[in-house]
Amino acid sequence: MLAxxxxxxxxxxxxxxxxxxxxxxxxLAATRIAAYSLVPIGLVLTGVVQWVTDIAFKPSVWLGFGLLGVAWLLFIMTRAIERRGGGTRKERKEAARAARNGAVAPAASAPSLGAGLPAVRSQQREKPEKQTAARGxxxxxxxxxxILKKHGI
Structure with missing residues (x-):
């Protein structure tokens, strides 16, 4: 009633x-001021003011807003931890297992011999074929x- x-x-x-x-x-300024001054009485007549005062002065409503805020913070914290690489224990174990299985391209760190001797190039081509046969x-x-074989790499 007071509101x-x-x-x-x-x-x-x-x-x-x-x-x-x-x-x-x-x-023009008078019309703008009149428009702004009609907003509060319009809110009273539509019932919005009563609804807002019911929300603002009930402790249980504020407790609910507080709990929603805590839940939101927990969601944000878990997202931040996952993005930093923490993840779940299962995800970390799978990542560690994948890292131990070997490099993606083991011959990638070998120095390139360029257009060297043909015998050396044929030896380089045989190594990846042996590795692919071993992998399955x-x-x-x-x-x-x-694609790499097609380009002679």
Whole structure:
């Protein structure tokens, strides 16, 4: 009830100020002030003010907002930890196991001999073929290896 009275008084004061402004022949400003002064009384008549006061003055509502804030912070913290590489224990174990299985391209760190002797190039070509045979036919990188062989790398 108090909030409705305050909003009505604010609207009346605003309309008075708009009238004084219009008397000074500043009609555009007076219209703008009148528009702003009608908003509080409009909110009272639609029931928004009663709804807001019910929310603002109940401790259980504030407790609910607090719990929602804590939940939001927990979600944000877990996302930040996952992005930093923490992840779950299972994800870390799988990543460590994948790292131990070997490099993606073991011959990538070998120095390039360029257009050297043909015998050396043929030896380089035989090494990846032996490695692919050892890995099996279900290799995910077979198409990449085929492209590299095609270009003589």
């Amino acid at each position: 409705e009275t305050i909003c009505s008084a604010a609207s009346a004061a605003g309309l008075g100020i708009a009238a004084v402004t219009a008397y000074r022949k500043r009609f 036919s279900g290799d995910d990188f077979s198409d990449i290896e085929a």
